Amino acid sequence: MLRDRRLIFILAGVASVLLIGLWLNFDLTLGIALLILGVTLLAFSAEKAVGHSISVASALGVSPLMIGLIIVSLGTDFPEITNSIISSAFGHGDINVGDSFGSVLAQMTLILGLLALVGGKFKVRREEITVMGACEILALIAAVSMVEKGYISWINAVFLVASWPLLMLITKNIMKKPAETPHSGQRPSFHLMLAILGFIGVAIGSYIVISSVISLSAVLRVPEYLISFFVVAIGTSLPELVVDLTAVRKKQYEIAIGDAIGSSIIDAGFSIGIGPLIFGKITVSGRLAETTGLYALFCSIIVISILALREKLDAKVGVLFIVLYFLAYAVTYV
Secondary structure, three states, X not given: OHHHHHHHHHHHHHHHHHHHHHOOOOOHHHHHHHHHHHHHHHHHHHHHHHHHHHHHHHHOOOOHHHHHHHHHHHHHOHHHHHHHHHHHHOOOHHHHHHHHHHHHHHHHHHHHHHHHHHXXXXXXXXXXXXXXXXXXXXXXHHHHHHHOOOEEOHHHHHHHHHHHHHHHHHHHHHOOOOOOOOOOOOOHHHHHHHHHHHHHHHHHHHHHHHHHHHHHHHHHOOOHHHHHHHHHHHHHOHHHHHHHHHHHHOOOHHHHHXXXXXXXXXXXXXXXXXXXXXXXXXXXXXHHHXXXXXXXXXXXXXXXXXXXXXXXXXXXXXXHHHHHHHHHHHXXXX
């Protein structure tokens, strides 16, 4: 309980910094400081929100895989979802798409690679990887085909958002497994309240990150898309890394793999579409979006294929996945 109270103090401190920042002109130092502050709040708040969301799901008897694929992935992806809404409201479509595509790449390569190197080897099921991976690849293909024209219309957004529950329904029906999670000792309402508090922290953190990205882009004269794809995406993927490493150490491997791939499914469709669904058409740097999106798609196909064939995640493939992530820098700047 004492640990959860820290979130209240962090929220109060961040709110104070945010109010002060609104009266200042962002310079390079302030932009970097706010970016670090926002990312830290995102990671801390998302971990709390997800942890208590898992407790709620456990009390309802949901299987570990579906908890990771749906419940945990929604929680750890809340930073990207919030960024999509806020950036679309401000008319910065590059931040929305850049963060989402960058998160897909980071989660499917860097996060899975670090899980293998830090968390150790663990087995995965071919059927589960194939079904979840196919959903992620289909969602990413749809997104890339839309952004290449330089904008996402409201109709495109409807399709992207609606595709997520449809893909989850298909996945749930194919992978029918009995519930295996233990019931939590606390009442579900207790965990629900703390989860909501965590999500509020995520929303505030997202606002700070968006403001800092806009500032840094102007000061450094670097396109918002590239900052979002390489910098913001790493920050908003921290919840996945923290939560998935925790799950692996607790030998909850299905939660970890379900969250990593499930978050990528959400990023490829729902998180990109939710902003323009609410605020209407957004513009995006078509060439950059197409290049980075296709590379994320290429890496996703390789990762899913390797995991399905080998049925395990170990240090050997972990190194390969991390190398694939850093090759994105070369691909982007060619």
